[in-house]
Amino acid sequence: MNVDAVRTVLLVAILVAFAVAAALTIVRIARGPSILDRAVASDVLLTEVLCVLGAEAAINQHVRTIPIMLIIAAIGVFGSVAVARFVARRDQEGQR
Amino acid sequence: MEPILDIASLVLVLLGALLCVTAAIGLLRFRDVPQRLHAATKPQVLGLLLIAIAVALSLREWVVVFSLLPVVLIQMATAPLSAHMIGRQAYRNGDVRDLVVNELADSPDEDPERH
Numbered sequence: 001m002n003v004d005a006v007r008t009v010l011l012v013a014i015l016v017a018f019a020v021a022a023a024l025t026i027v028r029i030a031r032g033p034s035i036l037d038r039a040v041a042s043d044v045l046l047t048e049v050l051c052v053l054g055a056e057a058a059i060n061q062h063v064r065t066i067p068i069m070l071i072i073a074a075i076g077v078f079g080s081v082a083v084a085r086f087v088a089r090r091d092q093e094g095q096r
Numbered sequence: 097m098e099p100i101l102d103i104a105s106l107v108l109v110l111l112g113a114l115l116c117v118t119a120a121i122g123l124l125r126f127r128d129v130p131q132r133l134h135a136a137t138k139p140q141v142l143g144l145l146l147i148a149i150a151v152a153l154s155l156r157e158w159v160v161v162f163s164l165l166p167v168v169l170i171q172m173a174t175a176p177l178s179a180h181m182i183g184r185q186a187y188r189n190g191d192v193r194d195l196v197v198n199e200l201a202d203s204p205d206e207d208p209e210r211h
Contacts, residue, residue: 007103014106014109017113021119022120023120024124027124028120034129036129036186036189040136041123041132044120047116047136047139054147055112055113057155058105058106058150058153074174077178081177084181087189
């Protein structure tokens, strides 16, 4: 089987998979219901950005995105930690 | 040999992307924060690991491997941290229900009324 054809099929599948994943995650960020659900979903969205940067480096065979991946992996944790630490208890009482 | 390695790296990227899709589906379909956390933490370690291996297979240089190693190690160190913080806050908010065994029920530090 032709290598280029296999490569094209794989590339399309990768693009569709990342697009579907990001779209579904954004739906969860928009719907909530609590701020912790949104924190979890935005953490997943950040992970998907990380994976897309790595995938782009693998597909186009360059190393320019690897420093960005390092920074995102290092400081991405602060977002959800800050939300979890300072989330108000009031947020939950309004929901029930 | 080179086309085989390229295709193998694309297959690994596809597996990582599919893990991201499963996490997104889990986020949409599960009911409360701990269950969504369970789905969310899969691509944070395994998906990133697969994609790091794919980058290494695609570029085939030791420099790349040693610059990807800290990315994976830092992610492995910080992903459980944020998951732990969110899970603890979810418990304190009373988001965690239907527990079979609740070992924190007797702990005065984890009384949901206090936080």
